[in-house]
Amino acid sequence: MRFARGFRLWWAFALAVGVIAGKAVAQADLDIDTPAIRALTAAMKARHEALEPHYRAGALGQAANGDLVLRDATKVPLPQRAKVNALVAAENADRNALYREIARANGHPEWEDEIRATFAERFIARAPPGWWVERPDGWAQKR
Amino acid sequence: MNRLGGAVVFAVAVTLASCVTINIYFPAAAAERAADQVIEEVWQLREPPAGNSPTAPEAEE
Numbered sequence: 001m002r003f004a005r006g007f008r009l010w011w012a013f014a015l016a017v018g019v020i021a022g023k024a025v026a027q028a029d030l031d032i033d034t035p036a037i038r039a040l041t042a043a044m045k046a047r048h049e050a051l052e053p054h055y056r057a058g059a060l061g062q063a064a065n066g067d068l069v070l071r072d073a074t075k076v077p078l079p080q081r082a083k084v085n086a087l088v089a090a091e092n093a094d095r096n097a098l099y100r101e102i103a104r105a106n107g108h109p110e111w112e113d114e115i116r117a118t119f120a121e122r123f124i125a126r127a128p129p130g131w132w133v134e135r136p137d138g139w140a141q142k143r
Numbered sequence: 144m145n146r147l148g149g150a151v152v153f154a155v156a157v158t159l160a161s162c163v164t165i166n167i168y169f170p171a172a173a174a175e176r177a178a179d180q181v182i183e184e185v186w187q188l189r190e191p192p193a194g195n196s197p198t199a200p201e202a203e204e
Contacts, residue, residue: 028170030177044185102177114169115178122178126188 034105040098047094050087060088061132061139066099066120067092071132071139095119 032041051068054060059075060068068091070076076084099119103112124133127142134140182188 028173030170030173032177032181041181041184045187048185048187098181108169111169111174114171115174118171118174119178119181122175122182126179126182126186128188 030102031105032102034101036101037098037105040094040101044091044094044098047087047091051091054084055127055131058132058141059084061134062120062123062127064120064124064134064136066095066116066123068095069134 051060054076057075059070059072061071063069068088070085070088073081099116100109100112102115103109124135127133129142131142132139133142
């Protein structure tokens, strides 16, 4: 009798722990609302207007490693090439800082590479039709 | 009694260890949500990837 009651109590305890732990895992969101992350996304958003025509032209593509690359310089008019190169370098500096900051803001600097891989996959998945993305078997245009 | 104490200590140790483990695993789903949120903001995207309600694109003809 006493044994049965103790057993039931343990079950209740185990169930409660399971439910609480499950909830914590399901709800845990990564914190992306820090001053550093906001500044980086604002800079990237401001730069997007200048980059977007080159995404559509096929000059720039979303690389599999989470970077932006100039995959076909001939699609950029010669007078603009230096400017586009500078924009790409600035964009990649911000993307790198963003991956690092998100990992740091969430207390796990060692997550940086996994966050970069997640962004790489999402940049490619979310790219609108017409943009170029790097697939496992090479560059392809999104349909 | 001694054996019961050992069992309790073991159970507590396992519980604590599992908490630490949960915290160390990379939260892939949460990272994906965070990435989508940032990308939508930066690229000014509106509709989700698998478009469930076609809105503006059909408007002009």
